[in-house]
Amino acid sequence: xxxxxxxxxxxxxxxxxxxxxxxxxxxxxxxxxxxxxxxxxxxxxxxxxxxxxxxxxxxxxxxxxxxxxxxxxxxxxxxxxxxxxxxxxxxxxxxxxxxxxxxxxxxxxxxxxxxxxxxxxxxxxxxxxxxxxxxxxxxxxxxxxxxxxxxxxxxxxxxxxxxxxxxxxxxxxxxxxxxxxxxxxxxxxxxxxxxxxxxxxxxxxxxxxxxxxxxxxxxxxxxxxxxxxxxxxxxxxxxxxxxxxxxxxxxxxxxxxxxxxxxxxxxxxxxxxxxxxxxxxxxxxxxxxxxxxxxxxxxxxxxxxxxxxxxxxxxxxxxxxxxxxxxxxxxxxxxxxxxxxxxxxxxxxxxxxxxxxxxxxxxxxxxxxxxxxxxxxxxxxxxxxxxxxxxxxxxxxxxxxxxxxxxxxxxxxxxxxxxxxxxxxxxxxxxxxxxxxxxxxxxxxxxxxxxxxxxxxxxxxxxxxxxxxxxxxxxxxxxxxxxxxxxxxxxxxxx
Amino acid sequence: xxxxxxxxxxxxxxxxxxxxxxxxxxxxxxxxxxxxxxxxxxxxxxxxxxxxxxxxxxxxxxxxxxxxxxxxxxxxxxxxxxxxxxxxxxxxxxxxxxxxxxxxxxxxxxxxxxxxxxxxxxxxxxxxxxxxxxxxxxxxxxxxxxxxxxxxxxxxxxxxxxxxxxxxxxxxxxxxxxxxxxxxxxxxxxxxxxxxxxxxxxxxxxxxxxxxxxxxxxxxxxxxxxxxxxxxxxxxxxxxxxxxxxxxxxxxxxxxxxxxxxxxxxxxxxxxxxxxxxxxxxxxxxxxxxxxxxxxxxxxxxxxxxxxxxxxxxxxxxxxxxxxxxxxxxxxxxxxxxxxxxxxxxxxxxxxxxxxxxxxxxxxxxxxxxxxxxxxxxxxxxxxxxxxxxxxxxxxxxxxxxxxxxxxxxxxxxxxxxxxxxxxxxxxxxxxxxxxxxxxxxxxxxxxxxxxxxxxxxxxxxxxxxxxxxxxxxxxxxxxxxxxxxxxxxxxxxx
Numbered sequence: 001x002x003x004x005x006x007x008x009x010x011x012x013x014x015x016x017x018x019x020x021x022x023x024x025x026x027x028x029x030x031x032x033x034x035x036x037x038x039x040x041x042x043x044x045x046x047x048x049x050x051x052x053x054x055x056x057x058x059x060x061x062x063x064x065x066x067x068x069x070x071x072x073x074x075x076x077x078x079x080x081x082x083x084x085x086x087x088x089x090x091x092x093x094x095x096x097x098x099x100x101x102x103x104x105x106x107x108x109x110x111x112x113x114x115x116x117x118x119x120x121x122x123x124x125x126x127x128x129x130x131x132x133x134x135x136x137x138x139x140x141x142x143x144x145x146x147x148x149x150x151x152x153x154x155x156x157x158x159x160x161x162x163x164x165x166x167x168x169x170x171x172x173x174x175x176x177x178x179x180x181x182x183x184x185x186x187x188x189x190x191x192x193x194x195x196x197x198x199x200x201x202x203x204x205x206x207x208x209x210x211x212x213x214x215x216x217x218x219x220x221x222x223x224x225x226x227x228x229x230x231x232x233x234x235x236x237x238x239x240x241x242x243x244x245x246x247x248x249x250x251x252x253x254x255x256x257x258x259x260x261x262x263x264x265x266x267x268x269x270x271x272x273x274x275x276x277x278x279x280x281x282x283x284x285x286x287x288x289x290x291x292x293x294x295x296x297x298x299x300x301x302x303x304x305x306x307x308x309x310x311x312x313x314x315x316x317x318x319x320x321x322x323x324x325x326x327x328x329x330x331x332x333x334x335x336x337x338x339x340x341x342x343x344x345x346x347x348x349x350x351x352x353x354x355x356x357x358x359x360x361x362x363x364x365x366x367x368x369x370x371x372x373x374x375x376x377x378x379x380x381x382x383x384x385x386x387x388x389x390x391x392x393x394x395x396x397x398x399x400x401x402x403x404x405x406x407x408x409x410x411x412x413x414x415x416x417x418x419x420x421x422x423x424x425x426x427x428x429x430x431x432x433x434x435x436x437x438x439x440x441x442x443x444x445x446x447x448x449x450x451x452x453x454x455x456x457x458x459x460x461x462x463x464x465x466x467x468x469x470x471x472x473x474x475x476x477x478x479x480x481x482x483x484x485x486x487x488x489x490x491x492x493x494x495x
Numbered sequence: 496x497x498x499x500x501x502x503x504x505x506x507x508x509x510x511x512x513x514x515x516x517x518x519x520x521x522x523x524x525x526x527x528x529x530x531x532x533x534x535x536x537x538x539x540x541x542x543x544x545x546x547x548x549x550x551x552x553x554x555x556x557x558x559x560x561x562x563x564x565x566x567x568x569x570x571x572x573x574x575x576x577x578x579x580x581x582x583x584x585x586x587x588x589x590x591x592x593x594x595x596x597x598x599x600x601x602x603x604x605x606x607x608x609x610x611x612x613x614x615x616x617x618x619x620x621x622x623x624x625x626x627x628x629x630x631x632x633x634x635x636x637x638x639x640x641x642x643x644x645x646x647x648x649x650x651x652x653x654x655x656x657x658x659x660x661x662x663x664x665x666x667x668x669x670x671x672x673x674x675x676x677x678x679x680x681x682x683x684x685x686x687x688x689x690x691x692x693x694x695x696x697x698x699x700x701x702x703x704x705x706x707x708x709x710x711x712x713x714x715x716x717x718x719x720x721x722x723x724x725x726x727x728x729x730x731x732x733x734x735x736x737x738x739x740x741x742x743x744x745x746x747x748x749x750x751x752x753x754x755x756x757x758x759x760x761x762x763x764x765x766x767x768x769x770x771x772x773x774x775x776x777x778x779x780x781x782x783x784x785x786x787x788x789x790x791x792x793x794x795x796x797x798x799x800x801x802x803x804x805x806x807x808x809x810x811x812x813x814x815x816x817x818x819x820x821x822x823x824x825x826x827x828x829x830x831x832x833x834x835x836x837x838x839x840x841x842x843x844x845x846x847x848x849x850x851x852x853x854x855x856x857x858x859x860x861x862x863x864x865x866x867x868x869x870x871x872x873x874x875x876x877x878x879x880x881x882x883x884x885x886x887x888x889x890x891x892x893x894x895x896x897x898x899x900x901x902x903x904x905x906x907x908x909x910x911x912x913x914x915x916x917x918x919x920x921x922x923x924x925x926x927x928x929x930x931x932x933x934x935x936x937x938x939x940x941x942x943x944x945x946x947x948x949x950x951x952x953x954x955x956x957x958x959x960x961x962x963x964x965x966x967x968x969x970x971x972x973x974x975x976x977x978x979x980x981x982x983x984x985x986x987x988x989x990x
Binding site: 059062063064065066067073077116117118119120122224225226227249250253254257258261310311450451453454455456 | 554557558559560561562568572611612613614615617719720721722744745748749752753756805806945946948949950951
């Protein structure tokens with residue numbers, strides 16, 4: 001086939017030339033063969049752009065469910081909502097596939113500077129943190145930092161990041177509360193998150209290994225409002241489990257400025273966090289069954305769970321609304337697409353990817369039948385980038401798809417897709433992956449905070465998202481060409 | 496005197512002409528007489544514009560004291576801070592004048608929609624509210640809305656404003672929770688506050704008179720973040736005292752959208768608010784003693800108290816910092832100004848104007864010696880407007896003063912000054928009042944909320960404030976002309 005002559009991973013610099021070359025090489029045959037497909041896709045795109053359905057779905061989820069943290073009553077309400085909504089939209093094969101999820105309870109969180117200048121500060125437990133009453137049981141140095149029901153009081157030692165912590169002696173850390181004071185930069189692609197979030201995930205155990213009794217971090221977020229940002233920590237197996245909390249940005253400023261005054265700063269932390277028995281949640285699934293190859297799947301997804309402190313409008317109500325809305329619009333076509341469009345609303349992305357893991361296990365036998373998978377899980381800013389990792393022979397299709405997305409102001413990044421976190425377990429099976437990357441400039445102002453509410457979503461940007469995802473999913477489901485298998489990943493995925 | 500021919504209250508339309516006329520009329524004599532004054536004032540203005548002192552003071556107050564609600568330990572810390580800071584700055588006659596203040600305790604606040612779609616909402620007690628455990632004692636209809644320690648649960652009835660409430664029958668309100676769902680408009684001059692805040696101050700008693708068991712309001716604020724805005728309510732003597740709370744704007748949206756779905760909405764409210772015995776606070780006062788007429792006073796002020804939920808950076812740490820900074824800069828002149836510059840940091844503005852009342856009583860005998868009084872209590876946006884209410888013969892001085900303020904992009908409003916809330920009790924004594932009005936476009940995003948923190952203040956705008964206030968205060972303290980008495984107020988002051 002002509003397409004096999006195309007280099008496997010064209011670089012961005014040569015991308016435009018390759019694109020033009022492809023059009024030249026494939027010529028009239030492709031254009032004529034794909035005319036109906038492209039015409040329908042473009043019509044669908046424009047209909048989606050004018051459709052209020054994603055907004056209506058997102059409003060419904062945030063107003064009628066709200067928070068839906070794994071294992072809570074909100075989670076159960078969300079599963080019921082999603083099933084009912086899929087049926088209402090007319091999707092087929094609607095079902096909930098069981099997923100076992102952990103059940104962590106945030107409890108109350110209080111923190112205050114005791115000296116030199118007493119102040120209550122706003123903070124939030126990191127996801128998975130033990131409470132302050134528990135630390136006596138796990139060998140922390142209770143005699144230096146006080147322990148027990150009433151919380152922990154200890155001197156604060158400030159470090160910039162994990163590397164700065166490593167340079168401190170154990171003596172400088174033992175019995176203290178380590179304060180990771182790392183600022184997150186604002187960037188459109190959110191790439192600063194990965195750089196900053198390490199202090200949240202790995203900081204607690206790194207500090208505990210050196211004898212710290214608790215950990216505070218400056219919230220991993222770009223906002224300046226007084227909302228602390230939660231998110232999961234990851235305790236190492238060989239370190240004591242110490243309580244860990246994030247300060248709101250203005251509160252981290254106050255702690256920093258008291259530390260800058262030179263004397264010792266003492267802090268009192270109370271966290272009522274604790275963990276209950278695992279419980280049940282579900283991946284909620286609905287389909288538009290394909291007319292010709294119903295066993296081949298184009299998977300569009302978001303995660304149904306949220307953190308427990310906001311309405312989860314951006315994270316990831318938007319992804320759920322876009323996925324459901326796209327399937328609905330495709331289901332309204334006169335003829336169903338060639339392959340099955342499958343909406344998966346994953347359980348518990350936030351606190352351990354439980355739903356993603358369960359899906360990959362439950363559907364192991366059919367992963368080779370997945371034409372493409374995509375997840376929207378980066379808010380609802382306008383999509384500005386399209387990327388796909390498909391078999392090289394399908395590259396002409398992605399070029400044509402990119403052209404369909406062009407009117408939405410979306411550029412084609414030919415370096416390959418990264419995929420949402422819930423697609424992680426599909427990579428080893430070489431499931432083709434696509435990205436439609438949102439503008440994340442303001443995403444981390446709200447992410448994982450109580451301020452993640454419906455009003456932070458721009459209805460026009462959400463409609464542009466719907467248009468992009470609908471176009472892509474329909475195109476992948478209808479096109480003759482198979483996208484499977486994706487190239488092997490040269491390195492582990494970034495998340 | 497030439498000035499006596501000038502009309503007493505020139506209108507804005509003719510203002511420019513009047514200004515030019517004054518210059519022409521007063522001519523060379525005024526210019527030569529005032530040259531040193533104006534040159535010194537201009538030099539002081541430019542020095543203030545480059546000075547970091549207001550920022551340093553504000554940082555110190557917010558980092559070393561934080562919240563300072565009347566009667567709390569923070570209030571006492573603030574009084575100590577202010578006295579110490581005045582001495583450190585080299586002010587004279589530093590003292591605390593005792594003020595009795597009420598002691599209201601916010602306690603815990605929780606609210607949730609019980610039906611049709613359960614959701615926890617973020618809310619805050621209005622200042623002075625009774626708790627939900629107290630309402631059984633004061634005759635509310637306990638048998639319809641539940642009462643007691645566990646809070647109140649009742650159906651919600653939504654009204655747009657006080658007028659809409661009045662149109663409802665008592666039957667439609669009795670036993671229910673009234674939800675005042677009035678939106679506040681964003682305006683530079685903050686004039687929408689007065690229009691909107693009536694539901695906060697008067698709504699609870701208006702609803703209780705019709706048999707309501709509790710009141711919720713949409714926060715009186717322009718922000719879209721999830722911070723409810725507190726502020727004082729005013730119980731009428733003849734109405735049952737019902738608990739009242741403000742919902743954050745996104746939370747008011749959720750309640751509104753559940754109500755829009757048509758069925759009855761039930762809400763559960765718990766407020767732990769209660770009132771303790773009155774306690775002591777203080778107006779903190781320091782001076783730069785005048786060289787010629789030390790008994791004549793130019794009063795510059797802010798209020799030292801804040802609400803209990805933020806750092807009170809905008810409300811009114813900025814006013815305190817500006818007042819202290821201005822006095823400090825004036826004290827650094829080679830010769831003290833003709834009159835005494837008096838800094839007054841008022842106690843408890845927020846919850847009853849206790850300090851303002853105490854000042855007017857303690858200084859009743861000398862109010863006739865007050866050349867001018869000004870208060871900064873509208874945040875720290877750039878000053879855009881100058882106004883003064885002085886004796887008509889002093890109008891030429893205010894015209895010259897306006898010229899000195901011109902380079903700071905401040906316009907002269909000749910319709911007269913309104914004065915800060917703490918100056919209210921000075922009006923009957925005809926104390927001359929000035930305004931240097933801040934740009935309030937974003938003030939009500941943060942006002943009375945936990946989000947009123949240092950990072951919301953722009954250091955450059957704060958320095959422009961300092962320049963304006965310093966110029967005005969110095970000018971009024973130095974000028975030969977007496978400003979006393981102000982014209983009688985044609986109507987009661989707006990606040």
